Amino acid sequence: MRRRFLLSAAVLLRAAPARAQPAWAPTRPVRIVVPLAPGGTADTIARLIADPLGAQLGQPVIVENRPGGTNTVGAVQVARAPADGHTLLYAPPPVQILNPLMMRSMPYDALADFAPVVALMRAPKLLVVRPDFPAADVAEFIAVARARPGGVTYASSGIGSSAHLAGAMLAQMAGIEMLHVPYRGTAPGVQDLMAGRVDMTLDTAAALLPLVREGRIRALAVSTRDPAEAAPGLPPIARTLPGFHDASFNYLLAPARTPPESIAALNAATNRVLADPTIRARYAGLGAEPVGGTSEDLAAMVREEIERWRGVIVAQRITIE
Structure with a gap:
């Protein structure tokens, strides 16, 4: 009996460290490169998750802004970074989904140069x-x-912005012809909308909801296939145009060839952050919804988005330089 007890105790002692220690953990600060200027929703989300993600990983998470080139400047930096789990890219749709469909040449391979980590949000x-x-x-x-x-x-x-593409998809699916009026940013277009100089826009709830609540513009619908938590009471466009779906979709990527155990640890840590009620409430205040899921889920979402926008961009011949 004593020998069996000692043998069992030895097995438990050997097994305990394997359960307690993750398969991979960062050994220095982790960088999240945001390929956009500070101050927007993407930058805010990245900074919102950085500290709690660092607490999960046991190392600080630092957010770095690298704007330019329709998100390509920051994307190239991460694509060329060491594939060791310590550098991540905060990816808006242009990085893998839109730029390859609209740009004549790309400074990186949108799919082959990155490994999916986790979906962060839909807005x-x-x-x-x-x-x-x-x-x-x-x-x-x-x-x-x-x-x-x-x-x-x-x-x-x-041209090529998410609001441009959303309007183009609406026109295509509804069989209507509308005049696109591009501005240098969301704010001047919304100003002209409030003044009655343009008729419509399809842009993020975070940017538009405060003006809707003030009665300065009127909301007719949400772009997602289902009702949105950010705008309760508004019907989806899909109730009138079945199949219509659009949401700003952001996620984390790592350089290609990042070890699977690093991807798994980063994914698990981020999912724990996204499940936190405080984080979810902060998301809601930004007009966004956390997503999460596996890296395989993310890869499937990216493929679905590429096919969704391919039909719009090719048919409308939308290009950017």
Whole structure:
């Protein structure tokens, strides 16, 4: 009996460290490169998760902004970084999904140069119109646009922006013709929308909800296939145009050839952060929803988004330099 007890104790002592220690942990600070300027939703989300993610990993997580080149400057930096789990890319849609469809040449291979880690967030868009636009819902909006081919205008933050592409998808699926009016950023387009100089925009709930609540613009619908937590009470565009779905989709990537055990540890730690009720509440305040899931889930989401936008971008011949 004594010998069996000692043998069992030895087995338990050998097994305990394996359970207590993760297969991989960072040995120095982890960098999250955000390929956008400070201050936007992506930068805010990255900084929101950085400290709790660092607590999970046992090393500080530092956010670095590397804007430029429609997200390509920061993407190239991460693609060329050591594949050791200590450098991550905060990826908005242009990095892997949109730029390869719109740019004639790319400074990196959008899929082969990166390894998926975890999906961070989806942010629904709102279809909003100027205060006196003669439509109370999506069906009426489409009817007005159909009766005035090219006469309904929609604002975006520039050619190839998410608002431009969302409007193009709406026009394509509804069989209507609208005039795209690009601006240098979201704010000037929204200003003209409030002033009645343009008719509509499809942009993030975070940017538009405060103005909707103030009655300065009117919201007709949300862009996601299901009702959005960020805008309760608004119907999805898909109820009028089945299959319509669009949400700003952000996630974490690592350099290609990052070891699977590093990816798994980073994924698990991030999922724990995203499950925290305080983090989820902060997301909601930004008009965003946490996603999470496995790295395989993320890879499938990216493939789905590429195919969703391929049909719009190719059909509309949307290109950027």
